[in-house]
Amino acid sequence: GQSLEQPSEVTAVEGAIVQINCTYQTSGFYGLSWYQQHDGGAPTFLSYNALDGLEETGRFSSFLSRSDSYGYLLLQELQMKDSASYFCAVSNFNKFYFGSGTKLNVKP
Amino acid sequence: SQTIHQWPATLVQPVGSPLSLECTVEGTSNPNLYWYRQAAGRGLQLLFYSVGIGQISSEVPQNLSASRPQDRQFILSSKKLLLSDSGFYLCAWNLGQDEQFFGPGTRLTVL
Numbered sequence: 691g692q693s694l695e696q697p698s699e700v701t702a703v704e705g706a707i708v709q710i711n712c713t714y715q716t717s718g719f720y721g722l723s724w725y726q727q728h729d730g731g732a733p734t735f736l737s738y739n740a741l742d743g744l745e746e747t748g749r750f751s752s753f754l755s756r757s758d759s760y761g762y763l764l765l766q767e768l769q770m771k772d773s774a775s776y777f778c779a780v781s782n783f784n785k786f787y788f789g790s791g792t793k794l795n796v797k798p
Numbered sequence: 799s800q801t802i803h804q805w806p807a808t809l810v811q812p813v814g815s816p817l818s819l820e821c822t823v824e825g826t827s828n829p830n831l832y833w834y835r836q837a838a839g840r841g842l843q844l845l846f847y848s849v850g851i852g853q854i855s856s857e858v859p860q861n862l863s864a865s866r867p868q869d870r871q872f873i874l875s876s877k878k879l880l881l882s883d884s885g886f887y888l889c890a891w892n893l894g895q896d897e898q899f900f901g902p903g904t905r906l907t908v909l
Contacts, residue, residue, distance in 0.1 A: 694841075720895040732888060732903050733842070738896040777841060781895045784830055784849055785857070790841040 694789035712778035821889030
């Protein structure tokens, strides 16, 4: 089976840095991806890691350690518009399994 | 550019009624197609995926079914809805193992 764990909620202030962790257990693994979902909307893709290390895309970075079955999403220079739910997902040969999501609250 | 359409946007149905949700993709060929369900405040549950016309894989046994009659069309159906079928239904497509593109979703309420 597949299981992904991430914190249910995180609160941070505008301009700060926040890290959202994700640990996974899966019978097969191609990569770890991250999605953002605003209330009432559809998820949108943020980043993908297939190999160990850090991937940077603007204010967002994502890290993967395959040996530890662990990854994180790092959001820098937080803005109010970053308030949303963030999901990690593992891909396993055409199938994608999502975590239960982390609700990020950004306060002024 | 690629776009994905889902309709209707919202739907209220009585228990025991049938369901048909449609998803179409434009601007790509032979995509992998997916149906997910998201309960309020929860993650996305993979229901079905398809790698080609007529090829459907089911992830969770339930009273739902899926069909792919054309390359860029994916349909989710039920003969008799249950209260537990309420949720946000999302169609998605991708070409590989990384990025998935989601449609706008259908919010289904079963009463």
